[in-house]
Amino acid sequence: MPLYHTDDQAMLKDSAGDFMKNEAPVSHLREFRDKDCKDGFSHALWKQFAEMGFTGMLATEEDGGLGMGNTEAGIVLEEIGRNLTPSPFLTTSVVGVTGLNHASKDMRDQWLPGIIAGETVLGVAIDEGPKFRPTNIAMKAERSGNGFNLNGRKNFVVQGASADMLIVAARTAGSAGEADGITLFAVERDAAGLSAEAARLVDSAMGAQIEFDNVEVTADAVIGEVDQGADVMTRMLHAGQAGASAELVGVGAGAMDMTVDYLRERKQFGRTIGSFQALQHRAAHLYSEMEIARSTVLKAQQLLDEDDAGAPLMVSVAKAKTARAVNLAVREGVQMHGGIGMTDEYDIGLYMKRDRALAEFMGDANYHANLVAEMNGY
Amino acid sequence: MSDLETFRSETRAWLEENCPEEMRAPVRDEDDVFWGGRNATFKNDAQKAWFDACVEKGYTVPEWPTDYGGAGLAPAESKILKQEMARIKARPPLSSFGIWMLGPALLQFGTEEQKLHYLNQIARGEIRWCQGYSEPGSGSDLVSLQTFGEDKGDHWVVNGQKIWTSYADKADWIFCLVRTDKEDKYRGITFMLFDMTSKGVSTKPILLISGSSPFCETFFDDVEVPNDQFVGEINRGWDVAKYLLGHEREMISGMGGGGGIGSLGKAVMPSLGEDAMGRLDDPLLRAQLAELDVEALAFKAMAERFMDELKAKKNHPATPNMMKYVGTELNKRRHELVMASGGSEALEWESEESRGGAKARDWLRTKANSIEGGTSEVMLNVISKRILELPDA
Ligand SMILES: Cc1cc2nc3c(=O)[nH]c(=O)nc-3n(C[C@H](O)[C@H](O)[C@H](O)COP(=O)(O)OP(=O)(O)OC[C@H]3O[C@@H](n4cnc5c(N)ncnc54)[C@H](O)[C@@H]3O)c2cc1C
Numbered sequence: 001m002p003l004y005h006t007d008d009q010a011m012l013k014d015s016a017g018d019f020m021k022n023e024a025p026v027s028h029l030r031e032f033r034d035k036d037c038k039d040g041f042s043h044a045l046w047k048q049f050a051e052m053g054f055t056g057m058l059a060t061e062e063d064g065g066l067g068m069g070n071t072e073a074g075i076v077l078e079e080i081g082r083n084l085t086p087s088p089f090l091t092t093s094v095v096g097v098t099g100l101n102h103a104s105k106d107m108r109d110q111w112l113p114g115i116i117a118g119e120t121v122l123g124v125a126i127d128e129g130p131k132f133r134p135t136n137i138a139m140k141a142e143r144s145g146n147g148f149n150l151n152g153r154k155n156f157v158v159q160g161a162s163a164d165m166l167i168v169a170a171r172t173a174g175s176a177g178e179a180d181g182i183t184l185f186a187v188e189r190d191a192a193g194l195s196a197e198a199a200r201l202v203d204s205a206m207g208a209q210i211e212f213d214n215v216e217v218t219a220d221a222v223i224g225e226v227d228q229g230a231d232v233m234t235r236m237l238h239a240g241q242a243g244a245s246a247e248l249v250g251v252g253a254g255a256m257d258m259t260v261d262y263l264r265e266r267k268q269f270g271r272t273i274g275s276f277q278a279l280q281h282r283a284a285h286l287y288s289e290m291e292i293a294r295s296t297v298l299k300a301q302q303l304l305d306e307d308d309a310g311a312p313l314m315v316s317v318a319k320a321k322t323a324r325a326v327n328l329a330v331r332e333g334v335q336m337h338g339g340i341g342m343t344d345e346y347d348i349g350l351y352m353k354r355d356r357a358l359a360e361f362m363g364d365a366n367y368h369a370n371l372v373a374e375m376n377g378y
Numbered sequence: 379m380s381d382l383e384t385f386r387s388e389t390r391a392w393l394e395e396n397c398p399e400e401m402r403a404p405v406r407d408e409d410d411v412f413w414g415g416r417n418a419t420f421k422n423d424a425q426k427a428w429f430d431a432c433v434e435k436g437y438t439v440p441e442w443p444t445d446y447g448g449a450g451l452a453p454a455e456s457k458i459l460k461q462e463m464a465r466i467k468a469r470p471p472l473s474s475f476g477i478w479m480l481g482p483a484l485l486q487f488g489t490e491e492q493k494l495h496y497l498n499q500i501a502r503g504e505i506r507w508c509q510g511y512s513e514p515g516s517g518s519d520l521v522s523l524q525t526f527g528e529d530k531g532d533h534w535v536v537n538g539q540k541i542w543t544s545y546a547d548k549a550d551w552i553f554c555l556v557r558t559d560k561e562d563k564y565r566g567i568t569f570m571l572f573d574m575t576s577k578g579v580s581t582k583p584i585l586l587i588s589g590s591s592p593f594c595e596t597f598f599d600d601v602e603v604p605n606d607q608f609v610g611e612i613n614r615g616w617d618v619a620k621y622l623l624g625h626e627r628e629m630i631s632g633m634g635g636g637g638g639i640g641s642l643g644k645a646v647m648p649s650l651g652e653d654a655m656g657r658l659d660d661p662l663l664r665a666q667l668a669e670l671d672v673e674a675l676a677f678k679a680m681a682e683r684f685m686d687e688l689k690a691k692k693n694h695p696a697t698p699n700m701m702k703y704v705g706t707e708l709n710k711r712r713h714e715l716v717m718a719s720g721g722s723e724a725l726e727w728e729s730e731e732s733r734g735g736a737k738a739r740d741w742l743r744t745k746a747n748s749i750e751g752g753t754s755e756v757m758l759n760v761i762s763k764r765i766l767e768l769p770d771a
């Protein structure tokens with residue numbers, strides 16, 4: 001597989017790019033932020049995502065989806081990133097659907113049609129503390145009658161308060177730090193005993209703290225095998241990490257393009273500032289870093305789609321590399337815009353905020369560099 | 379089975395049969411590298427057997443047409459060959475400026491006669507080439523070069539001095555930039571080829587900080603060059619030079635991947651020891667090594683994409699400059715970490731265990747990576763002007 005987009009993928013990129021730019025550019029994010037929208041995204045736009053065929057990209061054709069891969073989802077995510085489009089695409093259509101693809105037929109029938117129609121939103125409840133530590137899950141799910149009784153607390157569930165269903169990782173055996181003993185549950189948002197406290201994040205998205213106080217679920221709510229949820233969870237995480245990396249590349253590319261345009265037009269000392277070598281070299285360095293980051297994401301997605309044994313290593317390389325490169329893009333973006341870059345009115349700061357949130361999502365650069373060292377045996 | 383799958387299994391079988399065990403190991407010393415040339419000697423029988431097998435198959439230059447000594451492989455096939463060679467860690471059978479630099483320029487600009495003659499020689503490793511571009515006053519500003527070729531009708535007479543000519547003392551022939559018109563800076567340079575044993579050519583070695591000296595000052599004193607030994611058009615040598623520099627950069631940028639050594643962190647684990655959790659027992663060094671692994675794997679993905687795009691003609695023409703910049707800076711960083719992980723042992727300069735101070739010498743040598751073939755600053759200039767289209771001063 002050559003490491004560039006096929007013609008079909010290039011067409012998808014064009015249509016996704018046009019769609020985001022026309023229907024949900026940065027001004028769309030501002031609008032939803034400024035009206036203090038409680039969900040942080042537009043349900044009408046989510047419907048349009050469905051009409052474009054984005055929502056069910058990763059669902060199989062049998063289940064009414066398009067049976068596409070992480071590479072295609074990444075193309076949509078990059079355009080989402082470039083336009084800072086707020087949507088539940090990453091959590092619902094990428095991470096959530098990857099999980100549901102390993103669920104029972106009944107459960108897929110229950111949730112996938114709504115997702116594909118752009119009516120249903122999912123949340124993914126894994127983290128319990130401020131940093132991503134998926135095996136440190138302490139939340140308990142105890143057997144009770146025919147099903148399970150869930151108790152505990154989840155942190156930083158993106159769109160958790162507005163989701164219709166949460167995929168929850170809880171411990172049915174073992175203790176925090178172990179991969180064995182984790183089970184995944186599909187828990188409906190309106191289940192008795194479940195409460196969500198929504199909070200706005202720096203990038204204007206909504207995150208939620210979720211409390212589980214004796215939430216009863218039936219045995220049918222289990223995704224995959226009891227005690228063996230780490231396997232499906234890992235697949236969800238890989239899809240989410242590669243997806244977040246793709247969105248990050250879009251964020252970085254959007255910030256870089258804005259900055260390079262500004263360098264071409266802003267005049268100081270009687271010259272365009274882009275003619276100063278001090279800025280040219282930094283811009284050229286940034287361009288190089290972004291191109292490398294882009295390559296890691298495409299490579300990781302292709303390996304995931306081929307179910308290649310090398311995929312986990314490349315997913316971590318992608319998340320670590322994009323986090324570093326895009327962080328550079330937004331920092332240089334604000335700096336090279338000078339004072340105007342510090343204003344709320346100007347978009348560059350919004351890119352910096354989205355980068356911060358995506359950098360933390362499912363493991364930051366240090367987390368993934370550490371995994372690379374472990375996978376490489378030291 | 380698809381054609382490509384067939385090709386892969388045939389290639390695998392061919393390599394199994396023809397690549398000797400000794401040739402399936404990373405290059406450790408200079409004499410592990412075979413450069414060819416009139417005075418070439420093989421280090422051992424395995425090196426010779428591997429070289430001969432590849433020449434016969436056209437695998438010293440797999441993508442060149444068979445008429446010119448290549449195997450005529452399609453891009454997808456040559457990628458497979460590369461992957462299969464990497465899989466068994468096969469050494470390159472022949473290293474050669476002829477293959478990396480002059481060959482591509484001849485393929486693009488040479489006459490049919492020149493191609494048949496020179497490319498076959500290059501593919502068979504018969505002639506060792508060196509590159510005569512830089513002059514004491516013309517480094518980054520190469521187009522200011524002064525070496526002058528006077529037109530005498532059926533030959534030129536060349537006078538001047540080159541510097542930094544890698545392996546000039548071992549090379550058989552030189553490809554050289556010569557000013558043939560003093561009025562036009564860009565359109566007054568001709569790309570010439572000539573024999574280093576011609577009367578009036580002399581070389582003087584330059585000792586580097588690494589203690590080695592494969593580089594020379596090269597002097598031309600009334601050197602006679604036959605009239606037909608130029609590539610492209612007279613006075614249009616700059617076009618050839620620019621094209622060729624792109625290939626040189628591609629080659630140099632290949633170093634960023636670490637030469638197939640794999641994870642440096644894993645390699646140094648046994649000597650540095652592990653902590654109670656089984657991790658390298660120096661958390662800050664471990665973190666730097668982890669960052670290096672991320673960068674090296676990321677660069678490898680970039681290199682794969684670059685080669686794929688290049689073959690499909692999808693890349694920006696200045697991408698090689700970006701690859702050169704990133705690959706060489708990464709290689710320098712890698713060698714800083716080789717030294718840091720080696721501690722006092724890496725400081726050895728002569729002992730036998732240290733293979734003559736290889737770590738320290740390699741580290742010092744890499745400092746030239748971001749200078750030779752165009753400096754990092756010049757690469758950044760090209761990226762900002764040609765890719766980002768930032769305005770001139
Ligand atoms: C929060 C804040 C508070 C401020 N408070 C005050 C205040 O109280 N009073 C006041 O008078 N001003 C104030 N300023 C303005 C501040 O002094 C200017 O923002 C600053 O001088 C930079 O000018 P600029 O914003 O026009 O950026 P520009 O000059 O347009 O610079 C844009 C980019 O180009 C770079 N650049 C410009 N020239 C060159 C060059 N020759 N070589 C290389 N790079 C170059 C800059 O470093 C920057 O990265 C404030 C600014 C901010 C952000």
Ligand SMILES: Cc1cc2nc3c(=O)[nH]c(=O)nc-3n(C[C@H](O)[C@H](O)[C@H](O)COP(=O)(O)OP(=O)(O)OC[C@H]3O[C@@H](n4cnc5c(N)ncnc54)[C@H](O)[C@@H]3O)c2cc1C
Nearest residue numbers: 509510511512517518542543544746749750751752753755
């Ligand atoms: C080990 C080695 C092997 C070599 N092999 C060969 C060979 O085989 N054949 C051959 O012809 N040449 C060879 N070279 C020469 C090489 O191509 C030149 O050294 C190189 O082009 C830089 O030129 P210079 O050394 O004159 O540095 P200078 O051009 O004097 O540069 C000095 C410094 O100024 C910076 N600088 C220069 N111009 C600019 C600018 N416009 N903007 C910003 N910064 C600038 C440079 O980046 C550098 O940091 C070799 C060099 C080395 C070190």
